[in-house]
Amino acid sequence: RSATRARWGIGSGEVVVGHLANLSAEKGTPELLTAADRVRRTGIPVRVVLAGPRMPSFERFWRRTEPDGWVTLLGPVSDAEKREFFAGIDVFALPSVSDSFGLVFLEAWANGVPVIGYRAGGVADVIRHEQDGLLVRCGDLDGLTAALRQLSMDEMTRAKWGTAGRERIGREFRWIDKLRIAEQAITHW
Secondary structure, eight states: OHHHHHHHTOOTTSEEEEEESOBSTTTTHHHHHHHHHHHHTTTOOEEEEEESOBOHHHHHHHHHHOOOSSEEEEESOOHHHHHHHHHHOSEEEEOOSSOSSOHHHHHHHHTTOOEEEESOTTHHHHSOBTTTEEEEOTTOHHHHHHHHHHHHHOHHHHHHHHHHHHHHHHHHOOHHHHHHHHHHHHHTO
């Protein structure tokens, strides 16, 4: 963890918010950066690490704002780099308005990382609000800022919700169980 953060130029006292997606307005990247900047302005040492390809809507936002030194852009990541990404972050945020399920939330939980997402599509059925992450109303920048602030300031809650997410993965999202259900459905069809 510390080696990953050192490569990213992030100090030990900083809270790292990760975002892995096509960097775009649709995936909430500009809103996340705006909310994180608001949190930073209150004195909370938040850093954001963005992983994924840069889409035109993000490029336009980036050219207008260019955050000064508190955002790390990784670009597209391999599977090995994705594991390193999740190992290096404290909170995963994807305020997307378009995700139907949000597999990336499961990846965060598998690494013991709590999540923040918009109450959109199937995401509202995946994240258990205040149990393994936080749900925010779509487009609610104040709510997104409050969610980031809450998890940035509370290390114990981050650990508790990250653990709850990891345990839930083991119980509810095991692929072998899903394959058995599919096999039974096909057999009885």
